[in-house]
Amino acid sequence: MTHIVLGCPSFEDSFRIIETMVKAGVDLMELQMPFSEPIADGPVILRANQQALENGATVQGCFDLAGKVTRAFDIPFLIMSYCNIPYRYGTRRFVSSMATRNLRGAIIPDLPPEEGQEYLNAMKEFDLAPILIFSPTTPIERMKSLAIFARGFIYCIARKGVTGETTAFSDELGVYLSQCRKETSLPLALGFGIKEKADIDFLKGKVEIGVIGSQTIRIMEKKGIDSVGNFIRTLR
Amino acid sequence: MMNRGYYGKFGGAFIPEILFATIEELVEGFLDARNSPGFWKEYTDIMSTYSCRPTPLTFAENLTKHFGGARIYIKREDLNHTGAHKLNNVMGQGLLVKRMGKTRVIAETGAGQHGVATATMAAKFGFRCTIYMGEVDVARQRPNVFWMERLGAQVIPVKDGARILKDAINEAFRDWVTNMDDTHYVLGTACGPHPFPEMVSYFQSIIGKEAQRQIVEREGKFPARVYACVGGGSNALGIFSGFLNDPVQLVGVEAGGKGLDTSRHASRLASKDASIGVAQGYKTYFLQDEDGQMKETHSVAAGLDYVGVSPILACLREEGRVRFEAASDREVLEALSLTVKKEGLIPALESAHAFAQAFKEVSDLSADDNILINQSGRGDKDIFTIADAFTDPDWQEFIKKKAKDYRA
Numbered sequence A: 001m002t003h004i005v006l007g008c009p010s011f012e013d014s015f016r017i018i019e020t021m022v023k024a025g026v027d028l029m030e031l032q033m034p035f036s037e038p039i040a041d042g043p044v045i046l047r048a049n050q051q052a053l054e055n056g057a058t059v060q061g062c063f064d065l066a067g068k069v070t071r072a073f074d075i076p077f078l079i080m081s082y083c084n085i086p087y088r089y090g091t092r093r094f095v096s097s098m099a100t101r102n103l104r105g106a107i108i109p110d111l112p113p114e115e116g117q118e119y120l121n122a123m124k125e126f127d128l129a130p131i132l133i134f135s136p137t138t139p140i141e142r143m144k145s146l147a148i149f150a151r152g153f154i155y156c157i158a159r160k161g162v163t164g165e166t167t168a169f170s171d172e173l174g175v176y177l178s179q180c181r182k183e184t185s186l187p188l189a190l191g192f193g194i195k196e197k198a199d200i201d202f203l204k205g206k207v208e209i210g211v212i213g214s215q216t217i218r219i220m221e222k223k224g225i226d227s228v229g230n231f232i233r234t235l236r
Numbered sequence B: 001m002m003n004r005g006y007y008g009k010f011g012g013a014f015i016p017e018i019l020f021a022t023i024e025e026l027v028e029g030f031l032d033a034r035n036s037p038g039f040w041k042e043y044t045d046i047m048s049t050y051s052c053r054p055t056p057l058t059f060a061e062n063l064t065k066h067f068g069g070a071r072i073y074i075k076r077e078d079l080n081h082t083g084a085h086k087l088n089n090v091m092g093q094g095l096l097v098k099r100m101g102k103t104r105v106i107a108e109t110g111a112g113q114h115g116v117a118t119a120t121m122a123a124k125f126g127f128r129c130t131i132y133m134g135e136v137d138v139a140r141q142r143p144n145v146f147w148m149e150r151l152g153a154q155v156i157p158v159k160d161g162a163r164i165l166k167d168a169i170n171e172a173f174r175d176w177v178t179n180m181d182d183t184h185y186v187l188g189t190a191c192g193p194h195p196f197p198e199m200v201s202y203f204q205s206i207i208g209k210e211a212q213r214q215i216v217e218r219e220g221k222f223p224a225r226v227y228a229c230v231g232g233g234s235n236a237l238g239i240f241s242g243f244l245n246d247p248v249q250l251v252g253v254e255a256g257g258k259g260l261d262t263s264r265h266a267s268r269l270a271s272k273d274a275s276i277g278v279a280q281g282y283k284t285y286f287l288q289d290e291d292g293q294m295k296e297t298h299s300v301a302a303g304l305d306y307v308g309v310s311p312i313l314a315c316l317r318e319e320g321r322v323r324f325e326a327a328s329d330r331e332v333l334e335a336l337s338l339t340v341k342k343e344g345l346i347p348a349l350e351s352a353h354a355f356a357q358a359f360k361e362v363s364d365l366s367a368d369d370n371i372l373i374n375q376s377g378r379g380d381k382d383i384f385t386i387a388d389a390f391t392d393p394d395w396q397e398f399i400k401k402k403a404k405d406y407r408a
């Protein structure tokens, strides 16, 4: 799975990036709607959020683009955003808008189930997957209760910290992932810090989905949209 | 699973999963401290030996004569060590950090007051300390940066977002989600996820406890009104807490900036410009656009220049228990000038908002009444900002000459 921030640097470019990624064989994508206060994101994605907003990205614009890409490409797309975006839009209306555009689910990192009853109900009503998060600090008991609310897959955060920093693909990570595996029957995705093929190789057999976020944005900023396709091909 | 930290429909804990265990630990640590018999005494002991608690209540005789209305009293939080009420919260959280066995503290700061207070506490307790401060605030509060660094803290200018207080809070959270094992985040105001609003108000309630006793001792009755400035809301909740159950009108004064009819203000509860949202871990009124993106705010006082406000205050407004007003930059400078000249007191620009609103209203009250103003901090420390705000020509000459000397 790859991650991009919608509207960064523009909606036209976002479409082209998605097209490039799909052609390179990406089979699941997470589309981030920009927010001015992205507390779980590190510098790369944080700046992408800011740039998108400076260039005029709106929630409506994001939905329009999302509708366009789900029509154009035959892979599942998810929305990622912070809680205030659906909250301001109206939670149920937001979820219904996702469903209308054939989006499959959402990841909202600052909305734990304790605070997200309305969201979870709406996701159920429209048959969309609320992707919940396990972290290395999540107690086992809590993993069990999170798994009750989750649909689609579980997003396992590889380490402490925010997106975009280096992750040690170590035995410790392996132990954590086998714990995650025990607590849910859903597929597992691992995100935060995946940069190269060696990381993906490490994850084979441990998780079903590898999430590549900051690294593609970095490559795009340095070398342009076309090089993203090549980068993704090197991971296979 | 429990839903905690709500005040009416405001508050909560909208936190990334990675922080869940840390917040749990903090909730437990705080409850354990609060319930342990010696803790409040340990806290007041340190506040009376390391700071100047109880802070005095000053009768402002000349201002009272000047306005010819109610008798004006001033609660002197400016006399705290480091010059503001911020130390109350910081020392309390410092004691908690010791109990929890952590060794590093981080904090956000806007005006720099909370940063200096945290760096001071860290120096005293032997904690490592990192302060996040928006680049814009670093530029307008350089002297406070100087002191934080002297005190041994690392000051990191935040270059993302609007580069002010809210962005410093985001950056502090990013540090915390990485380093929570040995690090405590000393949030500086009654905002953020549960338990911060409750915890910060708890430590700041020392202001209200003292003030209530002092004014009743002195006047034999409650004040008609209590005024406090509102940034995040910690000094206001501190003094209001002493009067919540008494027949006292509580007035929170926000930053009116260039005026509520412009977009250049930071008034969330007194203006119609704010709406309910979720950011920085909690639900409250934010100055945001229709999509939910936070807007830029403005105030002459860096400490009031913030998009959100305490969920406890949002709830008290909804209940009609606290009235909210705004004072403009201009009104604030006038109130500051008058207070300096008439009483020889120098309120911080933040605190001067409370004075400005009180001055607008005090003549309407009778001479039998008294009112109480919280002087949350002292202004003489902020000489650069205040001299700037007054565009003092002699001061500018002095700075120019100083700059020349440095170049020599």
Ligand SMILES: Cc1ncc(COP(=O)(O)O)c(C=O)c1O
Pocket (backbone or CB within 6 Å): B084, B085, B086, B110, B111, B112, B113, B114, B188, B189, B190, B229, B230, B231, B232, B233, B234, B235, B236, B302, B303, B304, B348, B350, B351, B376, B377, B378
């Ligand atoms: C002197 C002073 N008063 C008031 C404030 C505003 O904060 P709060 O509303 O939490 O009291 C600040 C913040 O920096 C301050 O320095």
